[in-house]
Amino acid sequence: MALNAMDEPRALIQQTVAMFNPSGDVEAVHRISETMRQTEEIRKKSRQESQGVLRALSRKLESVKSGATRPPGVADEHAHAARMVGLDREKFALAKGINELEQNLSSLEAGLQQIRDEIAALEAEDAEEEVPPDQTVLKLQIYRSLGIELVEDAVGNYTKARIRSFPRNDIHTLVIDDKYSRFFYANYLWGMLL
Numbered sequence: 001m002a003l004n005a006m007d008e009p010r011a012l013i014q015q016t017v018a019m020f021n022p023s024g025d026v027e028a029v030h031r032i033s034e035t036m037r038q039t040e041e042i043r044k045k046s047r048q049e050s051q052g053v054l055r056a057l058s059r060k061l062e063s064v065k066s067g068a069t070r071p072p073g074v075a076d077e078h079a080h081a082a083r084m085v086g087l088d089r090e091k092f093a094l095a096k097g098i099n100e101l102e103q104n105l106s107s108l109e110a111g112l113q114q115i116r117d118e119i120a121a122l123e124a125e126d127a128e129e130e131v132p133p134d135q136t137v138l139k140l141q142i143y144r145s146l147g148i149e150l151v152e153d154a155v156g157n158y159t160k161a162r163i164r165s166f167p168r169n170d171i172h173t174l175v176i177d178d179k180y181s182r183f184f185y186a187n188y189l190w191g192m193l194l
Contacts, residue, residue: 163192
């Protein structure tokens with residue numbers, strides 16, 4: 001079929017339009033315009049809130065500048081200056097007290113060190129002058145090592161003896177008086193130890 005001269009451009013345009021699919025582009029344009037509209041609303045709302053805050057702060061600044069109202073808890077200038085002077089005095093008094101305490105501490109530490117030196121010197125003298133134990137002390141040490149403990153009465157005399165028998169694992173008490181001889185007591189004690 002032969003096309004006339006008028007039909008040819010029309011068919012060509014229809015083929016061209018059919019090849020292009022503008023519906024996707026139209027949807028993209030709609031989405032972009034909706035996003036722009038939402039963004040503009042958010043900006044407008046944020047701008048209005050910022051302007052409200054700015055107006056409130058401006059009113060507060062003007063009222064503070066005029067001195068008509070003071071915020072709660074803020075003292076006037078004279079009360080503030082008096083408080084600062086009082087705090088300065090208290091600070092200087094505390095500093096003076098701390099200084100005096102440090103001086104007292106230093107003198108006490110020096111005294112303590114002097115006492116420690118004296119104690120060390122006295123202990124060194126005692127070590128040099130140590131007296132060897134006498135005969136009674138040596139006997140008592142020997143008795144104790146054997147398991148015999150001599151008990152003193154109120155006057156200082158040895159009137160009793162506690163004997164530990166290690167083989168029998170028991171303890172006996174012996175009254176020491178003048179009824180029996182030393183020989184008897186020595187034999188008796190040896191018998192109890194074994």
